[in-house]
Amino acid sequence: MIGRHRHLIGLEPLSREEIVGVLQLAISMKEVLRRPIKKVPTLRGKAVVNLFFEASTRTRTSFETAAKILSADALNWTSASSSVTKGETLVDTARNIEAMHPDVLVIRHPAGGAPQLVADHVSCAVVSAGDGAHEHPSQGLLDLYTLAEHFSGVRGKAVGEKGAAPNFGSIAGKTIAIVGDVSHSRVARSDLHGFTKLGARVRVCGPPTMIPQGMETLGATVHYQLREAVEGADAVVMLRIQHERIGDPLIPGTREYSKFWGLNEKKAAEWLTPGCVILHPGPVNRGVELAPEVADGARSVILDQVENGVAIRMAILYLLAGGAQGAHTSAAEGAARS
Numbered sequence: 224m225i226g227r228h229r230h231l232i233g234l235e236p237l238s239r240e241e242i243v244g245v246l247q248l249a250i251s252m253k254e255v256l257r258r259p260i261k262k263v264p265t266l267r268g269k270a271v272v273n274l275f276f277e278a279s280t281r282t283r284t285s286f287e288t289a290a291k292i293l294s295a296d297a298l299n300w301t302s303a304s305s306s307v308t309k310g311e312t313l314v315d316t317a318r319n320i321e322a323m324h325p326d327v328l329v330i331r332h333p334a335g336g337a338p339q340l341v342a343d344h345v346s347c348a349v350v351s352a353g354d355g356a357h358e359h360p361s362q363g364l365l366d367l368y369t370l371a372e373h374f375s376g377v378r379g380k381a382v383g384e385k386g387a388a389p390n391f392g393s394i395a396g397k398t399i400a401i402v403g404d405v406s407h408s409r410v411a412r413s414d415l416h417g418f419t420k421l422g423a424r425v426r427v428c429g430p431p432t433m434i435p436q437g438m439e440t441l442g443a444t445v446h447y448q449l450r451e452a453v454e455g456a457d458a459v460v461m462l463r464i465q466h467e468r469i470g471d472p473l474i475p476g477t478r479e480y481s482k483f484w485g486l487n488e489k490k491a492a493e494w495l496t497p498g499c500v501i502l503h504p505g506p507v508n509r510g511v512e513l514a515p516e517v518a519d520g521a522r523s524v525i526l527d528q529v530e531n532g533v534a535i536r537m538a539i540l541y542l543l544a545g546g547a548q549g550a551h552t553s554a555a556e557g558a559a560r561s
């Protein structure tokens with residue numbers, strides 16, 4: 224369970240305390256991840272099935288890695304090589320996989336709402352690995368973890384070292400800009416819920432055609448000029464254009480997009496505060512939303528996000544596969560001691 228929840232479908236339904244519970248557990252999980260022998264028996268006998276109806280590099284690999292470090296059996300399923308190609312429905316697919324007794328189904332699907340539909344029809348735990356433009360909750364959690372490491376000054380310190388644990392209260396009062404194709408981004412939505420629940424001020428920015436209605440009601444301020452959005456920000460999350468979810472073109476071309484909403488070295492040097500870090504969920508379209516020098520530069524925490532993603536997914540699987548049974552702290556200690 225994650226607090227009161229059997230499934231992880233999004234960050235919107237989670238309370239601040241439930242979010243912080245997962246983040247706290249991930250501290251111990253990161254320590255396990257960084258060990259020379261990264262294997263603990265915590266979820267031995269449990270099974271995790273990754274059901275991916277869309278391509279993925281980071282999310283699928285890190286859920287698999289997370290399961291294996293915790294000694295769960297991890298099975299990868301992709302729609303392209305499945306009976307979905309013969310017309311089998313999502314619910315029939317999930318119920319047939321469930322008949323094989325997995326403990327957790329991790330689902331990525333192009334349709335918003337697909338993980339909830341599955342959760343309504345199976346008895347095992349369901350985790351959304353991203354559904355349409357709805358939410359990508361594990362990405363939101365790993366972004367929060369990465370920000371807290373930076374804001375509490377523990378980035379680069381050895382995990383487990385005294386004073387090296389991120390303080391999740393450090394996110395409160397910070398200003399975070401989310402820039403790009405916000406309309407089609409499930410990452411933007413999970414980030415927005417997570418950042419505001421932990422007390423950050425959120426600015427969203429992009430071409431008017433890529434900013435949905437109602438952002439203000441979710442607690443964000445809306446900006447159409449990149450400079451206005453990023454000046455004075457403590458962190459900037461850059462997003463790619465989600466071409467796979469766009470029908471008619473929303474911008475004249477990627478050159479215009481890059482000119483007005485892309486971040487290059489010159490803009491970063493002139494507009495960002497010295498301590499401002501840059502996040503990106505990946506995959507990065509180099510030279511479009513981010514210049515390679517910025518993606519690989521000193522401000523970038525993109526690979527920290529990837530590492531933290533494994534720790535976060537270990538924590539999620541641990542909680543939902545029944546490892547914790549509600550006792551976050553002792554569960555974390557147990558995993559770390561194993």
Ligand code: CP
Binds near residue numbers: 282359
């Ligand atoms: N951040 C993210 O979801 O990346 P993948 O599509 O590679 O999983």
